[in-house]
Amino acid sequence: MAVRKSTTSKAVPAPEKKAAPQKKAAPQKKVAPQKKSAPEKKGQRPAVRPDESAWTAVELRDIEHELRQDASRLAGELVAAEVGLADLIRDSGDGAGDDQADAGSKTFEREHEMSLANNARDMLQQVEHALGRLANGTYGACETCATPIGKGRLQAFPRATLCLSCKQAEER
Numbered sequence: 001m002a003v004r005k006s007t008t009s010k011a012v013p014a015p016e017k018k019a020a021p022q023k024k025a026a027p028q029k030k031v032a033p034q035k036k037s038a039p040e041k042k043g044q045r046p047a048v049r050p051d052e053s054a055w056t057a058v059e060l061r062d063i064e065h066e067l068r069q070d071a072s073r074l075a076g077e078l079v080a081a082e083v084g085l086a087d088l089i090r091d092s093g094d095g096a097g098d099d100q101a102d103a104g105s106k107t108f109e110r111e112h113e114m115s116l117a118n119n120a121r122d123m124l125q126q127v128e129h130a131l132g133r134l135a136n137g138t139y140g141a142c143e144t145c146a147t148p149i150g151k152g153r154l155q156a157f158p159r160a161t162l163c164l165s166c167k168q169a170e171e172r
């Protein structure tokens, strides 16, 4: 009564790995039931000066692209400056044996690094502010006098929030 249970002959057929003539073409991005990414504000293009042509979608995309590039560059600079600053501050702890000149140059370095960080932070803020304005439809209008900043000026200086004359007045 050998109920030889054959454990071996039950051989599960090796998982056939063959049925793959179907190269899955890049996981099809489901044409998602569109989350409307920011309802397109048509007819909400930034104002231009009387002698300028209206903004085109491409021009606006370029502006946005440039601002985003600036933002990531500045964010990188900011991090680098902050790291540098942290290093300097840490190192200044063991400056016991420094003579005055060393101490002075360390202070200078620290101030320099700090001003780099502050600059990057300020500019990053301006860029983010401009992106915000681009998103909410206020881009292109002077924040002081509300007249159009001008396409030419914005293309040269995408994060501008003041028209040239207000900017000059501010600097005076």
Ligand SMILES: [Zn+2]
Pocket (backbone or CB within 6 Å): 142, 143, 144, 145, 146, 147, 162, 163, 164, 165, 166, 167
């Ligand atoms: Zn103005």
